[in-house]
Amino acid sequence: MSIDPDFKPPRSPWEQRLCLCPEGDFYKSLQSGKVNVVTDHISSVNAHSVTTDSGKTVDTNIIITVTGLRLQLAGGARLLVDGKPIDVSERSLWKGVMLQDLPNAAFVIRYTIALWTLGADTTAKLVVRLLKHMDING
Known part of the structure; x- marks a missing residue:
């Protein structure tokens, strides 16, 4: 299965919504061969299909x-570890909370509507569980 153009978007990471799938079921569905992904602008929606602008x-x-989303991680601050910049586009985000190679930092990344509080609460509980685990295990 070709991944272009559907998985090669015209925008850079963090300038659009990212496909995050904590349990991996989205990717398992793709591997099953029963799922197709089409990324295009929708011209019309019918009873059982859509017609794209193309x-x-x-x-x-x-x-x-989805619509475009411009996310500015850490409020646009430059992230440094030992004086060296961290390029977030080259790192993985663990459970939407912690960035690879950026120690002692956790992010609360949620939409600013509806479920912000629930998402922030879930993130806080995850960080506390992780800190307790680290404390218990030295």
Whole structure:
């Protein structure tokens, strides 16, 4: 299966919504061969399909609509470890909370609508569990 153009977006990481899938079921679905992903602008929605701006008609079971999102991690601050900059686009984000190779830092990244408090609470509980585990295990 070719990943272009559907998984090679025109924007850089952190300038768009990222596909985060903590349990990996999205990726398992893709590997099953039963799922197709189409990224395009929707021209019209019909009873069982959508037509894209490029004229392609796609039969659908699920439609996930998204808009552009401009995320500025850490408020735009330069992240440094031992005086060396951390390029977030080259790092993994563990459970949406901790950035690879950036020790002693946790992020609360959630949408600023509806479930912000629930997401922030979940993140805080995860960080506390991790700190307790580290304390118990030295």
